[in-house]
Amino acid sequence: MIISVRQGLRGEVEVGTKVRVRGWVRTRRDSKAGLSFIHVSDGSCFDPIQVVAPSTLANYEAEIAKLTSGCSIEAEGTLVASQGKGQAFEIQADAVEVVGTVDDPERYPIQPKAHSLEFLREVAHLRPRTNTFGAVARVRHTMAQAIHRYFHERGFVWVTTPIITASDCEGAGQMFRVSTLDLANLPRTPDGKVDFSQDFFGKEAFLTVSGQLAVEGYCLALSKVYTFGPTFRAENSNTTRHLAEFWMIEPEIAFADLAADADLAEDFLKYVIGAVLTERPDDMKFFADRIEKTAISRLEKVAAERFERIEYAEAIRLLQASGKKFEFPVAWGADLQTEHERYLTEEKIGRPVVVMNYPAEIKAFYMRLNDDEKTVAAMDVLTPGMGEIIGGSQREERLDVLEQRLAAHKLDPEAYSFYLDLRRYGTVPHAGFGLGFERLVAYVTGVGNIRDAIPYPRTPGHAAF
C-alpha cells in the first residue's frame, strides 16, 4: 500500500506491512555493512522517513548509491521497527525506483546544510523542500483551516468579496490598476484624459485593498460573516511586515459593539494559536529549536493569558510616565509609533494588548464616533514582537454621523452611496476587524520576515516565480 511518510512514522501502519513511499531524498548515508540509509521526505510531516536499501538491490550500484539530495524516488519495502536510534520505524526496502535525478548535484541549491533565509528567497520554487519552509507551509495550512473552522463552528458565513473593484474608495492605501487598455495607445476623452469608458469595466478598476466595506452588506443580512482572501496594496513599503499581495481575514458581526469586537479578536487568536500548538507540535518544535527560541512558550502564553485592554488615553499616559526617550513624541492625538507599541507590549505589559478608542482624526471615516465626539470606537491588537496584528472598529451605523464623517474626511458621498444605503435600510450597530494572515503566520512561526510566511512573496520590484 502507498503510505505517506507521516503514516509510516506515526505508527499508523502495522509493522510488517508492505508499503510504498514516494518523496524526495534529503540525505543518503552508505554503510559498509552493505546498506544505504536514505532519508525521504514527502512533506506530510516534519521528519523524513528512513529507507534502508541493501546493496543487493539490482540498481544499487548504478542508481541508489548515486542518489543525492533532491532526487525523487519511490521505495517499496516492509515497514519495520528501526534497529537504529533516532526513529521508531523505517522501511526495509525491496526496491528503490529513481523517479527523477538531480542533474548537477553541486548546483542544486538545497544542499543538506544551513542556508540563509535570504538565499532561499532567491530559490522560492525549491525552498519548500527545506525543513523551514516545509514547516511554514504546513503551519500556514493548519492556521487557514483553523480560521475557517473557528468561524464555521460559530455560525459565521464566509463571504468572498470581489478582488477587482471599480471603486477606489476602499480607503486603505495605494491600489493596483486593472485594465485591458493598450498602455502604448490609450483612448482619450476630448479634454485629453484617459477614456476609461472604453476600458473593460467601462470605468477605472483596481485590485481590492480591503473587503470590509463590501462585506458589511452581507453582515447586515447574515449577521456573522467573514472574508478570507487575497488583498493588494501598491505601497512602496520595504519592510519585514509588508507585502504587495497578502491574505486578509475580516470578520464582521452585527448587533455588536467594540467590546464584542475585541472579545472576538482575542478568542479568535487564541483558537488559531491553540490549533497550531496541538496540531503541529513537530513543526513548532523545529521553530523553537532553530528559528526563534520562544516560538512555543510565547504562543502558550498568548493562548493562556487574558489580553490586556487599555484605552488609547491610558496608553498615552503609560508612555508619558515611562521615563523613556522616544524618537517620536508622545501626546494625545498622535498615533502610536512602532517604538510605542513595542514599549507597551514588550516592556510595560509583556503580553498582547488591545488599545481602544483612538482620536477620531487619526482613524478612518467609517469608525464609530464616540459620545465624547473626540474619539472613535477603534481598536488595535498589539503583540510582543510583531506589533499591530489586528486593527478593527465598531462601524458608524448612524447615517447623519457617517455623512458628517465623510465630509470631514473630504470624501465624496456619491462614491459611498451603497455604503450609506446600509445605514438607510435597517441599520444596526456592527463591528469587525482585519487581520493580515501572513503577519500571523510570521508571528506564530517566528520567522522574522513576512516574505518567508507566504509561498511566493510579492514586494516592490519582486514578482518572480
Added chain:
RNA sequence: UCCAGCGUCGCCUAACGGUAAGGCAACCGGCUGUUAACCGGUCUGAUGGAGGUUCGAUCCCUCCCGCUGGAGCCA
C-alpha cells in the same frame, strides 16, 4: 520613499592598499546500522557593474545595480 549596513567559490565567512584564506556542499577514497555522522584527499573564484585615486585596490572615492535591517505607510 528616507536612514544605515552589506555585495568575495553553489552556500556561509576571512583577508594592515601589496601575488585571495577557511568552513559547508560537491566529487573520490576510508570507516561505520548510519542519522545535518566521522577521517583523508580533490575541485572551485581574477572579489555586483562602470569610472577614478595609486607603482599596485577585495580593502580608498564617485555613480549605478542588488540585498538586508530600521523608519514611514499599514494588515
